[in-house]
Amino acid sequence: MSIEFATKTEAPAEVSAEVPAAGRAAPRPEAGGSDFARLSRRVARAGLLDRRPLYYTVRFGLVLLAFxxxxxxxFALGDTWLQLALAAVMSVVFAQVALISHDLAHRQVFSQRLHSEIGGRIAANLLMGMSYGWWMNKHTRHHANPNHEERDPDVAPDILVWSERQASQANGLARFIGRRQAYLFFPLxxxxxxxxxxxxxxxxRSPTMKRPFLEGTLLVIHFVVYFGAVFAALPPGKAFAFIGVHQALLGVYMGCVFAPNHKGMLMVTPGMKLDFLRRQVLTSRNVRGGRFVDAAMGGLNYQVEHHLFPxxxxPALAEAARITREFCAEKGIPYYExxxxxxxxxxxxxxxxxGQxxxxxG
Structure with a gap:
């Protein structure tokens, strides 16, 4: 029995009609600058690139208070299975710490790189247990070439395959899972x-890692405190259950935040020529849902604008989305949400x- 999915969705239908054929040059920019330059001027005039210190002070304060x-x-709950509910809550808190790390890495909070790196390593390495340097390297390459089959590490074939071309070349575990990867996505x-x-x-151990000793030390401190606190507060059985629930739900939350951003949108293949604006817009999907979705996804539901203005x-992304949507309509560029x-x-x-x-x- 197989899953029945629609063979077309709004996004691919809109995208396929507008994407230049492989090897064809992108449209020449109008006089006065490229399309992206024109859009940037509108966004800058609206003050949407200005720092928001009050917003981030409140947001960081609330997350740290929850942490x-x-x-x-x-420790207050003690030896009880109610700790599993706390584990679920803490998976949300840890994911919010990850989203703070993301904003710090993009220098949305501080203008100076040093301040961003210090804050990013504290949030990612020390509080969450994820390498800031590793993630930064990976995420920078993703932003430069979103959904590019050969250049975006987020769609590199590993356990899952993201295009029929990758599926035809898959072997080993990726080939085994690829047959039913739609079923297995959320369990994974x-x-x-x-x-x-x-x-x-x-x-x-990677030669591209900056300050590996510092990053490693912070990671070790995190996990020593993390495991030490859990096993000090709970007997072994409940401690392992707490860690299992916490890590599993953290993975699901993180996947649910990042998966809708690009998966299922235009896959860029070698030879396809797109300017910066179209490369970012056509490969990204915005997710509607109001303030709850804004908070749950940390603003990443405005993925088009985040990629254009990382x-x-x-808090400025919602207004930027309105401006970008209008601009894309003027230029005839498909904008999907x-x-x-x-x-x-x-x-x-x-x-x-x-996986077809x-x-x-088979």
Whole structure:
């Protein structure tokens, strides 16, 4: 029995009609600068690139308060299975710390790189247990070439395949999972928290890692305190259960935040020529949902604007989306946004179609 997904969604239908053929030059920019330069001037005139210190002070304060409160509750609750509910709550808190790390890495908070790196390492390495340097390197390459089959590490074939071309070349575990990867996507996210920690430690040996000793020391401190606190507060059985629930739900939360951003949108192949504006807009999906979705996704639901203006503070993204949407309409550039549940449906549909060559061959 197979999953039935629609073969077309709004995003691919709109995108395929507008993308230049492989090798064809992108449209020549109008006089007065490129399309992106024109859009940037509108955004800058609206003051949307200005720092928002009050917003980030309040946001950081609330997350740190929740983090400290979780630590207190761990010991206050004591030996009870209610600790599993606390583990679920702390998965949300840790994910919010990760989103803060993301904003710091993009220099949305501080204008100086040093301040951003200090804050990023404290939030990512020390509080969450994820390497800031490893993630920064990976995420920078993703922003430069979103959804590029050969250059974006987020769509590199690993356990999952993201295009039929990748599926036709898959072998080993990727080929085994690729047959039913739409079914397995959310279950696999249960392991994503562990995967982030594993890759963080593995990256310490990479020649591209800056300050590996500092990053490694902060990671070790995090996990010593993390495991020490859990096993000090709980007997072994409940401690392992707490860690399992916490890490599993953290992985699901992180995957649910990042997956709707690009998966199922235009996949860029070698030879395809797109200017910066179209490369970012056509490969990104915005997710509607109001203030709750804004808070849950840390502003990443405005993925089009985040990719166009990565150092724009999160609270400015909603207004930037209005300006960008109007500009794209003027230029005839497809701009795609949808609801949260539909975005997951589109992601699963894309995964199902991408695995088709493996199913046909098997």
């Amino acid at each position: 400290a409160g979780g630590g207190y509750a761990l 996210l249960l392991l994503e928290g562990l995967n982030l920690s594993f890759n963080s430690f593995r990256a310490l 150092n724009m503070p999160s 949808t609801g949260l549940l539909r975005s997951y449906r589109e992601v699963l549909g894309h995964l199902h179609r991408a 060559p493996i199913r046909e061959a």
